[in-house]
Amino acid sequence: xxxxxxxxxxxxxxxxxxxxxxxxxxxxxxxxxxxxxxxxxxxxxxxxxxxxxxxxxxxxxxxxxxxxxxxxxxxxxxxxxxxxxxxxxxxxxxxxxxxxxxxxxxxxxxxxxxxxxxxxxxxxxxxxxxxxxxxxxxxx
Amino acid sequence: xxxxxxxxxxxxxxxxxxxxxxxxxxxxxxxxxxxxxxxxxxxxxxxxxxxxxxxxxxxxxxxxxxxxxxxxxxxxxxxxxxxxxxxxxxxxxxxxxxxxxxxxxxxxxxxxxxxxxxxxxxxxxxxxxxxxxxxxxxxxxxxxxxxxxxxxxxxxxxxxxxxxxxxxxxxxxxx
Numbered sequence: 360x361x362x363x364x365x366x367x368x369x370x371x372x373x374x375x376x377x378x379x380x381x382x383x384x385x386x387x388x389x390x391x392x393x394x395x396x397x398x399x400x401x402x403x404x405x406x407x408x409x410x411x412x413x414x415x416x417x418x419x420x421x422x423x424x425x426x427x428x429x430x431x432x433x434x435x436x437x438x439x440x441x442x443x444x445x446x447x448x449x450x451x452x453x454x455x456x457x458x459x460x461x462x463x464x465x466x467x468x469x470x471x472x473x474x475x476x477x478x479x480x481x482x483x484x485x486x487x488x489x490x491x492x493x494x495x496x497x498x499x
Numbered sequence: 500x501x502x503x504x505x506x507x508x509x510x511x512x513x514x515x516x517x518x519x520x521x522x523x524x525x526x527x528x529x530x531x532x533x534x535x536x537x538x539x540x541x542x543x544x545x546x547x548x549x550x551x552x553x554x555x556x557x558x559x560x561x562x563x564x565x566x567x568x569x570x571x572x573x574x575x576x577x578x579x580x581x582x583x584x585x586x587x588x589x590x591x592x593x594x595x596x597x598x599x600x601x602x603x604x605x606x607x608x609x610x611x612x613x614x615x616x617x618x619x620x621x622x623x624x625x626x627x628x629x630x631x632x633x634x635x636x637x638x639x640x641x642x643x644x645x646x647x648x649x650x651x652x653x654x655x656x657x658x659x660x661x662x663x664x665x666x667x668x669x670x671x672x673x674x
Contacts, residue, residue, distance in 0.1 A: 364504035371508050375515035382519040390526040394533055401537045408544055441586060456548045490587055491541040492548045492579070 385471045389483045392428060392467050399424050400487035404461040407437060411495035412451040412459070421463075430465040430485070437461055441490065453493045460490040520650040527603070528647060528657060534601050535588075535645045536661055542583035543639045543663040546576035546616065554618075568619045569637040569665050576616050580639065584611070596646075604654040607646035615640045629662055638664040 403421050407413060413421070418435055425433050437447040440458050447453050467483045547569070554570035584590065589600035594609045596602040602609065617627055617638045627634040634640075644656040 364508075368504060368508050368511065372511055375512060379515050379519050379522070383522050387522075387526060390530055393530055397533055397537060404537075404541065408541070458545075488587075489538055489541045490583060492545040492583075494544065494547055 410451045411453045432466040434464045463487040538587035545583045546580045549576040570618045573616045604646035604648035607654045610644040613642040636664040
């Protein structure tokens with residue numbers, strides 16, 4: 360059987376174009392979520408530095424925003440002096456000049472196309488951690 | 500004729516394979532850039548606790564909350580900022596990324612090209628412009644380079660600039 364060369368090239372173009380999009384979607388989905396996740400966490404981290412911590416309402420709001428993003432198993436830790444065993448006092452009571460860290464972990468599960476043509480479930484654990492000194496004088 | 504088609508097919512395959520890797524690398528750059536800026540801004544913020552008490556004692560504009568002058572002890576502020584940079588980026592004393600750092604190139608250091616602290620007497624005595632914006636509040640400017648490892652070509656540095664001031668903060672980046 361004599362296959363025209365142009366048909367071979369067309370098949371290769373289609374094959375690699377498909378591969379390109381599969382890789383693109385597989386890699387882009389978690390990346391977009393990660394960027395949004397960092398942006399949300401960073402907003403609350405700024406609140407910690409400016410206000411001396413988060414209230415329980417703030418923490419609930421943060422959890423809700425991350426849940427709406429499609430994340431599960433969300434853990435939020437605010438601790439002081441770079442030591443996870445020194446939790447921050449609740450309700451914006453971290454003193455001026457103390458080192459505060461926001462650590463948030465969450466799972467992102469999504470379905471992607473596998474190379475054998477089916478769907479596969481993928482899970483990424485996202486982590487946000489940032490540290491600075493509290494600049495609020497209102498809670499001393 | 501067949502050789503021409505074969506070459507064309509090879510070119511198309513290579514183009515798409517490299518295209519897929521390039522796409523992954525672009526996503527990688529975006530994620531590392533956003534994280535680097537967030538962490539550097541947080542580190543810069545820590546410098547605002549190092550207030551120069553001697554200048555604070557004699558400063559003017561103390562009653563006007565909006566235009567209140569803040570003077571930082573530049574040496575102390577820089578020291579604490581550098582501590583936070585190492586902590587936030589997970590770097591050793593030579594600014595090499597540790598194993599748990601989000602920076603994917605572990606054998607190249609993060610480079611801090613400039614770390615400038617501007618007090619009111621700096622920006623009132625002369626005009627200071629960074630990335631097209633005039634500095635008119637006590638500010639901390641950091642120009643740094645983050646190593647990013649790419650497929651096939653190895654590690655390249657991404658240049659970033661952040662400015663944090665006493666009221667608001669903003670960042671700009673340069674490719």
